[in-house]
Amino acid sequence: MLRVSRSDSAYHHGNLGPALEDAALDLMRTQGHTSLSLREVARRAGVSHNAPYHHFGDRTGLLKRVSERSMAELVSAMRAAQASAEDASPRERAVRVGGAYVGYAAEHPERFRVVYDPEVCVPGSPTPTMAPLITEIEGILAETTAALLPPGAEAALMPLTVAVWGSVHGLAELVVAGHITQDDVEPALVALLDPGSSARLAP
Amino acid sequence: MLRVSRSDSAYHHGNLGPALEDAALDLMRTQGHTSLSLREVARRAGVSHNAPYHHFGDRTGLLKRVSERSMAELVSAMRAAQASAEDASPRERAVRVGGAYVGYAAEHPERFRVVYDPEVCVPGSPTPTMAPLITEIEGILAETTAALLPPGAEAALMPLTVAVWGSVHGLAELVVAGHITQDDVEPALVALLDPGSSARLAP
DNA sequence: TCACCGATATGGACAGTGTCTAGATTCTGG
């Protein structure tokens, strides 16, 4: 077992915090984070049922940490998509970035779900680690959205950014909940960003 | 206390099922459905901790029932908005229907959340009561979306309907999670449905 | 009318959980 500590004693684990997080993430592959048991996590890590308390305070503390790591992964996926679509058209890039968002949710539904659980993360008072991640998501979406706007429409950036966030987030939730398939997502995003779709009537 | 039974005996409640649902809905005004306790619900209704089992089978059974009632309320709100915007423009109507969706979520966050909890409702095998409600939501959204399409673009109806569902659902979730305010929703929907917003580049 | 049966409600029991307190062990800085 990997140890940060130099001692071979079994009493102190040496790297328990991350080990517990890993165990939790592993358990969340097969069960929802709502039914995740602190004691089972401790059992997985081979440690007493109370050891987690010295690292996370309480159950929500562990979930907060897990949601931070998940949010970081989500941001990475979006940044990667943004970079890989650097030379594509703004609309193509928006579809790719949105696809990355939904793709992460589809691949790790429970990690995605814990990130947006109001009982875990309250955006009004986010964790020091979580706050910049939220800012970065908003930034990526704003950049992606800005490229879609016609010149002179900069005033619409903020509301449209919110709309884009809502769209990809909603599609992700619908996929996770099982109401739509991941195959439905790209056509939906394309249709949404097609200016012809909703152009029937004048304002 | 309201009794369906004619007897005044306290042994049989007479109308326990709905009474338990009401108690659960009431508790969910102040606590999440994930931390909702079957025993507390029973206590609220003034019955033994085991009485709920004869009506719902298990905890998830009660949550399923609660989510059915909540989904019915959500559908009603959308139908009402659709009717009240009968004479408005398609875009105005879409904003109103979407606003009703988000409004319900903002007003009853926990009822909204339980409806889309994958551990409660699995769309693949929905409850007999839930199935038509899901169909009706999709129908309302399809009607609202169809009116937005230019003539000859009927092929885009399905993907755009999915996109609209995703958009309003995502905005609702973001409001519930606290990432945006309800005041952000209408501008976002307007921006999203404005054909000028995303018209910068040709396909 | 009345005995019976299914539906409804009760109580006790059990394993599992989150969290508190107290105590044991190891690490570390002066």
Add this chain to the structure above:
DNA sequence: CCAGAATCTAGACACTGTCCATATCGGTGA
């Protein structure tokens, strides 16, 4: 080298979901 901080363990408590056996009620057929 040693005292205090950090880490981990053990025991206890209240609470939970669920199973089982039991009690009560309402209606139905003889």
